[in-house]
Amino acid sequence: MKILLIGHGMVGHKFLEELAQLRQPGTEVTVLCEEPRAAYDRVHLSEFFAGKSADDLSLVAPGFFEDSGFTLRLNTRAVAIDRRARTVTTAGGEVLPYDKLVIATGSVPFVPPVQGNDRADCFVYRTIEDLEAMTAAGARSRSGVVVGGGLLGLECAKALRDLGLETHVVEFAPRLMAVQVDDDGGRILRGKIEELGVRVHTGRNTLEITDGARARHRMVFADGSHLEADMIVFSAGIRPQDILARQNALAVGARGGIAVDDQCRSSDPDIYAIGECAAWRDQLFGLVAPGYDMARVAARHITGQTEVAFGGADMSTKLKLMGVDVASIGDAQGRTPDSRSFRYMDECKRIYKKIVVSADGKQLLGAVLVGNADEYGTLLQMALNRIALPADPEFLILPASDGKAKPGLGVDALPDSAQICSCNNVSKGELCAAVAGGATTLGALKACTKAGATCGGCVPLVTQVMKAEMARLGMAVNNHLCEHFPYSRQELFHLIKVGGIKSFGELIARHGKGLGCDICKPTAASIFASCWNEFVLKQELASLQDSNDYFLGNIQKDGTYSVVPRMPGGEVTPDGLIAVGQVAKKYGLYTKVTGGARVDMFGARLEQLPAIWEELIAAGFESGHAYGKSLRTVKSCVGSTWCRYGVGDSVGLAVELENRYKGLRAPHKIKFGVSGCTRECAEAQGKDVGVIATEKGWNLYVCGNGGMKPRHAELLASDLDKETLVRLIDRFLMFYVRTADRLQRTSTWRDNLEGGLDYLKNVVVQDSLGLAAELEAQMAHVVATYQCEWKTAVTSPEVRKRFRTFVNDGRPDARIVFVEERGQIRPARAEERPAAMADSTTEMAV
Amino acid sequence: MTTAPSQHWTAVCSLTDILPGTGVCALVADRHIAIFRLAGDELYAIDNIDPRSGASVLSRGLVGNLGDQLVVASPLYKNHFDLRTGACLETPEHSVRSYPVRLSGDSVMVASG
Numbered sequence: 001m002k003i004l005l006i007g008h009g010m011v012g013h014k015f016l017e018e019l020a021q022l023r024q025p026g027t028e029v030t031v032l033c034e035e036p037r038a039a040y041d042r043v044h045l046s047e048f049f050a051g052k053s054a055d056d057l058s059l060v061a062p063g064f065f066e067d068s069g070f071t072l073r074l075n076t077r078a079v080a081i082d083r084r085a086r087t088v089t090t091a092g093g094e095v096l097p098y099d100k101l102v103i104a105t106g107s108v109p110f111v112p113p114v115q116g117n118d119r120a121d122c123f124v125y126r127t128i129e130d131l132e133a134m135t136a137a138g139a140r141s142r143s144g145v146v147v148g149g150g151l152l153g154l155e156c157a158k159a160l161r162d163l164g165l166e167t168h169v170v171e172f173a174p175r176l177m178a179v180q181v182d183d184d185g186g187r188i189l190r191g192k193i194e195e196l197g198v199r200v201h202t203g204r205n206t207l208e209i210t211d212g213a214r215a216r217h218r219m220v221f222a223d224g225s226h227l228e229a230d231m232i233v234f235s236a237g238i239r240p241q242d243i244l245a246r247q248n249a250l251a252v253g254a255r256g257g258i259a260v261d262d263q264c265r266s267s268d269p270d271i272y273a274i275g276e277c278a279a280w281r282d283q284l285f286g287l288v289a290p291g292y293d294m295a296r297v298a299a300r301h302i303t304g305q306t307e308v309a310f311g312g313a314d315m316s317t318k319l320k321l322m323g324v325d326v327a328s329i330g331d332a333q334g335r336t337p338d339s340r341s342f343r344y345m346d347e348c349k350r351i352y353k354k355i356v357v358s359a360d361g362k363q364l365l366g367a368v369l370v371g372n373a374d375e376y377g378t379l380l381q382m383a384l385n386r387i388a389l390p391a392d393p394e395f396l397i398l399p400a401s402d403g404k405a406k407p408g409l410g411v412d413a414l415p416d417s418a419q420i421c422s423c424n425n426v427s428k429g430e431l432c433a434a435v436a437g438g439a440t441t442l443g444a445l446k447a448c449t450k451a452g453a454t455c456g457g458c459v460p461l462v463t464q465v466m467k468a469e470m471a472r473l474g475m476a477v478n479n480h481l482c483e484h485f486p487y488s489r490q491e492l493f494h495l496i497k498v499g500g501i502k503s504f505g506e507l508i509a510r511h512g513k514g515l516g517c518d519i520c521k522p523t524a525a526s527i528f529a530s531c532w533n534e535f536v537l538k539q540e541l542a543s544l545q546d547s548n549d550y551f552l553g554n555i556q557k558d559g560t561y562s563v564v565p566r567m568p569g570g571e572v573t574p575d576g577l578i579a580v581g582q583v584a585k586k587y588g589l590y591t592k593v594t595g596g597a598r599v600d601m602f603g604a605r606l607e608q609l610p611a612i613w614e615e616l617i618a619a620g621f622e623s624g625h626a627y628g629k630s631l632r633t634v635k636s637c638v639g640s641t642w643c644r645y646g647v648g649d650s651v652g653l654a655v656e657l658e659n660r661y662k663g664l665r666a667p668h669k670i671k672f673g674v675s676g677c678t679r680e681c682a683e684a685q686g687k688d689v690g691v692i693a694t695e696k697g698w699n700l701y702v703c704g705n706g707g708m709k710p711r712h713a714e715l716l717a718s719d720l721d722k723e724t725l726v727r728l729i730d731r732f733l734m735f736y737v738r739t740a741d742r743l744q745r746t747s748t749w750r751d752n753l754e755g756g757l758d759y760l761k762n763v764v765v766q767d768s769l770g771l772a773a774e775l776e777a778q779m780a781h782v783v784a785t786y787q788c789e790w791k792t793a794v795t796s797p798e799v800r801k802r803f804r805t806f807v808n809d810g811r812p813d814a815r816i817v818f819v820e821e822r823g824q825i826r827p828a829r830a831e832e833r834p835a836a837m838a839d840s841t842t843e844m845a846v
Numbered sequence: 847m848t849t850a851p852s853q854h855w856t857a858v859c860s861l862t863d864i865l866p867g868t869g870v871c872a873l874v875a876d877r878h879i880a881i882f883r884l885a886g887d888e889l890y891a892i893d894n895i896d897p898r899s900g901a902s903v904l905s906r907g908l909v910g911n912l913g914d915q916l917v918v919a920s921p922l923y924k925n926h927f928d929l930r931t932g933a934c935l936e937t938p939e940h941s942v943r944s945y946p947v948r949l950s951g952d953s954v955m956v957a958s959g
Contacts, residue, residue, distance in 0.1 A: 264959050483912070483913070484910075514910070514911045515884070515885070515909070515910045515911040515916070516910045516911075517908070517910035517911065517912060517917070517919070518907070518908040518910060518919035518924060518926075521910065522908070539865070542865055542868065543865055543866065543867030543868045543909075544867075544908075546908065546921070547903070547906040547907065547908075547921030548921075549904070550868075550906065555903070555906070555922065557899055557901065557919055557922065558899075558901050559899075559901035559902055559903040559906075559922075679953075716853035797890050801863075802865070804852075805871065805902075806865070806871055806872060806873040806878075807858060807859040807863050807871065807872050807881070808858040808859055808872045808873060808874075809872075809873040813872070813878075815878075815895075815900075815901075815902055830900070
């Protein structure tokens with residue numbers, strides 16, 4: 001069977017993938033693609049301006065065409081179909097036969113028919129070639145206009161803003177995103193967009209485009225006003241590309257598009273149409289998910305599975321436009337007769353939420369969310385699965401107050417078939433099966449089902465399903481720290497902070513039982529330090545510290561310690577290096593440059609530590625906190641000071657950040673990186689906090705990790721000035737310190753965070769919990785009360801006394817023996833010890 | 847407490863030399879002995895050498911309880927030792943000796959036998 005596919009866009013390629021998976025023998029597949037490149041991700045097209053390349057956007061897995069045996073013909077446009085002969089003619093005059101023809105030609109941008117719409121530097125926004133042309137024009141423009149204030153138009157406005165242009169959006173309707181939101185929602189959205197520096201002009205009917213006086217073009221509006229700009233992009237909607245159907249007398253839908261049945265067949269049973277070019281029951285689908293469904297149906301039907309059917313699609317959407325959450329569910333406009341609505345509007349934070357319910361108040365029909373779409377997952381499930389609404393549905397959208405939890409969905413009510421993660425098509429049933437199979441943490445569940453792993457919007461719901469299923473299976477949802485405290489670390493933090501508790505004795509008397517252990521004692525010590533920041537070795541706190549914190553050094557396998565003075569940003573003077581070298585030499589220490597860009601000295605015996613530190617402090621050094629669950633290092637590249645590519649002073653910032661956050665105790669160690677340009681020589685995106693200089697300021701990345709399980713950091717905010725940057729880091733770190741589990745790095749914390757990156761952004765950047773001032777104040781307290789622990793330790797006789805090997809004997813531990821390797825010491829191995837010990841005894845005797 | 851007649855008590859330090867809730871290491875006839883002072887001034891003594899690493903470090907571990915057992919966690923590999931018996935909870939083959947210890951006036955006495 002010869003299958004011919006016209007169009008290699010997202011839906012076309014999905015069809016090929018389905019077909020390849022079905023592995024029908026004896027099929028010969030040819031694809032005609034009029035674009036010069038194979039299918040790419042048009043949904044994320046605007047990321048092209050944020051630095052993604054055409055290759056990054058490609059949807060074709062390496063080797064796909066080689067492995068499948070399908071033939072892809074680029075730059076080949078189909079111009080005619082001969083239905084009787086069952087052939088397709090290309091623009092080059094070639095005639096290709098088919099048994100089954102699939103049309104996936106997508107859509108074409110609608111360009112309003114106004115005089116001058118074909119002038120130079122007027123564009124549409126559809127293909128990578130369009131984007132390349134826009135980029136070129138952007139370089140010689142100061143201002144740009146997007147015609148169309150819908151979903152794509154706003155995406156496009158972001159692109160123009162990313163190009164550094166003064167950006168305008170012109171919309172014919174009286175509000176932005178007229179299809180998805182209502183008037184109030186549109187007004188809030190407009191405020192948000194304008195806050196970002198984009199000028200919005202609604203209710204403007206463009207009459208013509210002429211030469212401008214101050215810019216290349218002038219747009220003249222029906223109300224007599226005008227707007228000048230150097231480039232214009234039309235993004236005023238799309239029209240199905242159905243010309244081949246019209247030319248060949250195939251039926252078309254009422255609003256255009258190739259009319260198809262439930263099997264995606266056109267009026268000619270050998271011709272299928274899928275995606276944006278198809279009209280199913282007169283409906284057009286401009287979203288990718290229904291297109292994918294059609295691709296699945298068509299591929300299966302062609303290969304003989306006759307029972308498959310396309311059943312329409314839910315057009316609910318949730319997206320982020322220029323960082324603004326916008327979501328629309330079902331009957332967002334409240335068009336259902338007798339429907340009623342509940343609305344919540346916060347003009348300060350620019351948040352708008354509306355739900356539309358049935359006349360009897362029992363069913364959710366639709367919703368609009370602008371500025372914050374946290375409830376999207378819950379509301380969508382309620383609407384799709386016709387779940388009965390709670391008695392007071394308004395609480396579904398009102399902000400939680402007094403710690404009262406929002407009414408949940410009651411996930412028990414969902415059928416097993418309910419799709420929880422739409423990005424990866426994971427159903428409730430699949431999640432439950434994974435939980436039963438042992439995936440009982442959010443991280444594990446994500447890893448094995450991929451639910452919540454793409455956009456993260458469904459994570460709260462995934463968590464609810466997980467917890468409900470665990471409860472149903474009788475699995476204990478126990479997050480208690482240890483047998484002494486029936487609380488999670490986060491709860492304990494809260495108890496300590498709110499109760500003003502400063503000692504372990506008080507803590508265990510009030511909230512725990514027993515004597516404590518090696519789990520809860522260091523955890524409590526860390527929380528005390530984060531909250532009150534008292535000297536960690538003061539009498540009541542010392543006995544809680546892990547050996548490393550108790551002796552302010554990292555214990556090594558032979559019971560010796562390593563010594564790491566702080567070198568902020570990896571910067572050290574020649575005199576500093578000499579001083580470190582002299583100390584190492586004097587005490588016979590092994591020295592190594594660490595991965596964190598500083599010098600580590602190994603082999604110090606307990607009783608040597610105070611003297612070593614006294615000398616380092618005299619040379620101007622401070623504790624490097626290499627022993628603490630605390631800020632370690634801020635790695636930096638040399639930045640604009642020396643580097644010919646640098647755009648920001650990365651070393652200066654690294655030094656500043658390291659000095660600000662040094663000594664901050666946290667659930668685990670924290671590493672920073674600061675790069676002076678996008679070449680990223682400091683590997684900041686592999687750090688808990690990464691900062692990268694841009695032309696306009698600093699980009700802030702968070703929750704990266706190298707080490708055991710590498711994780712790429714995610715962009716939290718861009719183009720920040722230093723003050724804002726520091727403020728956001730303050731909030732981020734304190735939020736992590738408050739809410740993470742013990743020994744949970746930021747990367748795992750982030751993977752387990754309900755609500756994912758969006759939630760983190762909301763809390764840290766938009767202050768959705770109203771916590772920002774408190775977090776900042778807490779950080780300010782920690783910063784203001786910083787002390788070098790070693791300096792305090794060596795100047796306190798009581799503390800200094802603890803650094804002795806034997807309580808009753810001044811001699812060193814004779815069991816610690818070293819041998820030489822590559823000119824330095826190292827601990828003797830078991831088999832080397834007898835000889836080495838004999839040597840050292842002889843030396844002592846001499 | 848059964849005290850063998852051959853037992854020899856050695857004074858190693860005063861009680862105030864040990865911070866409550868921590869341990870110290872004493873050198874008694876070439877033995878490294880970890881002595882712990884718990885709240886209420888109870889004293890316990892076990893070998894200071896961690897059998898798993900061979901390092902003399904057990905006195906530097908965190909003390910506490912696991913159920914009814916009073917324990918110290920080795921600072922190196924976090925395995926727990928019963929303060930009363932020296933038994934290693936996770937790997938019994940790594941158990942250590944315990945020693946009688948008492949307070950005489952302000953003086954901490956340990957019997958190394």
